[in-house]
Amino acid sequence: MRYQPKAYIFVGANASGKSTIISFLLEKGLIEGLYINADLILKEELGLEESTANYMQAFRVQAKKIQECTASKRDIVLEIVTSKSVVHRLKEAGYYIIYIFVGTETPDINLLYLRRRVENGGHDVPVRKLLQRRLKSFDNLKEIVALELPNYIVLIDNSVIGESPQIVKCFDRNRVCFANDNLDRKISWSDDIIKMNDSTQSGFEDDLKNDFIEMNEALKTIPLSKESLPALLKLNLNKMGLGYKE
Numbered sequence: 001m002r003y004q005p006k007a008y009i010f011v012g013a014n015a016s017g018k019s020t021i022i023s024f025l026l027e028k029g030l031i032e033g034l035y036i037n038a039d040l041i042l043k044e045e046l047g048l049e050e051s052t053a054n055y056m057q058a059f060r061v062q063a064k065k066i067q068e069c070t071a072s073k074r075d076i077v078l079e080i081v082t083s084k085s086v087v088h089r090l091k092e093a094g095y096y097i098i099y100i101f102v103g104t105e106t107p108d109i110n111l112l113y114l115r116r117r118v119e120n121g122g123h124d125v126p127v128r129k130l131l132q133r134r135l136k137s138f139d140n141l142k143e144i145v146a147l148e149l150p151n152y153i154v155l156i157d158n159s160v161i162g163e164s165p166q167i168v169k170c171f172d173r174n175r176v177c178f179a180n181d182n183l184d185r186k187i188s189w190s191d192d193i194i195k196m197n198d199s200t201q202s203g204f205e206d207d208l209k210n211d212f213i214e215m216n217e218a219l220k221t222i223p224l225s226k227e228s229l230p231a232l233l234k235l236n237l238n239k240m241g242l243g244y245k246e
Contacts, residue, residue, distance in 0.1 A: 005073040007095040008033060009087065009150070011080055011141070012102035013134035014125045015114035017158040018079050020222065021102060021165060026077065028218050030211075031098075033075030038062045050124075070095070081133055084140060087149045099150035101141050103189045105159040107131050112161060138189065145196050152177065154212070155190050156219070167216040169194055178212035 008031045010018045019039075025031045042048050042058040066086070069076050070093040080086060090097055104110055110130060118124045125133075145153060152172045158165040168190050170178040 003073065004094060004096045005069075005075050006033060006098065007076045007078060007090045008098050008100060009076075009078045009080070009090075010100045010102065011137065013104070013110055013137045014081060014130050015110040015117060016102045016104050016134075017113055017165060018102050021156065021158070021219065022077060022079055024222050025215065025218065030215050030218055031077055033077040034065065034069055035077045035079075036062055036065050036069075037079040041065075066090075081137060084144060084147075084149075087144060091149050097150040098152050098154065099144060100154040100156060101137075101193075102156045102158050102165070103138075103187075104134075105157070105187050105189055107134055109159055109161065110134060141193060142196070145193055148172075153193075154215075155193060157183075157185065157187050157190065159187055159189075160185055164220045164222050166219060167212060170212050178216075180216060 010022055012018055019037065022031070022035065022037075026035060038055065038058045038061075041061045042050065042054060045061065046054070046057060048054040048057065066076065066078070066089070068074075070090065073094070076090070076095070078086065087097060087099070107130070111127065114125060114130060144150065150172070152170055154170045155168040156165050157168050163185070166183055166185070167178065167180050168183060168187070169176060169180065
């Protein structure tokens with residue numbers, strides 16, 4: 001039987017916790033493949049400062065890496081903000097696509113993760129741009145779901161500071177393969193996506209369901225921080241009218 005390469009595509013707004021989740025799952029051996037991330041390419045491979053021109057170089061390297069992987073049918077772990085063209089390309093190349101969206105309930109969560117990242121030497125993103133991209137990421141997710149391009153879609157919520165990210169639901173074409181019946185938080189960002197795939201159909205192979213159960217259990221062991229968003233930043237967001245809500 002011919003091997004079908006896998007592409008784990010992690011998407012979501014800037015500073016939603018994607019990199020932390022990816023690194024952890026790679027370390028635990030729950031996903032595998034060449035990890036491709038334009039931010040890491042910029043800093044670690046090219047050794048360049050953040051600028052539009054330098055990021056264009058990083059994106060060209062990223063595209064070349066994806067092309068090399070597709071040519072050799074190598075598994076990929078890809079972290080990106082928007083993804084439709086990449087998903088189309090990998091689908092045409094015969095990849096088995098697991099599309100993992102990391103979401104947060106409110107933008108203050110992303111801003112806290114961003115603040116933490118910058119303090120640890122990571123790249124910054126202008127607040128307004130982050131919030132615009134956050135809204136766009138949800139629109140992109142709906143479009144990907146409607147096009148039925150991935151083999152599986154996994155929704156991960158990372159909304160609660162000091163608590164582990166949790167899988168909300170995994171599905172494909174209206175068939176649910178894993179639903180987290182023990183989800184201990186109220187969220188609404190995933191409602192529209194779940195409604196698009198709300199069905200009683202199931203029947204997925206047990207080993208696949210077990211894979212998602214194992215991934216969800218592993219996420220519970222990610223090291224946590226107890227930080228909260230500074231009151232001054234909350235006040236500034238309200239003054240700017242940028243969508244912060246309690």
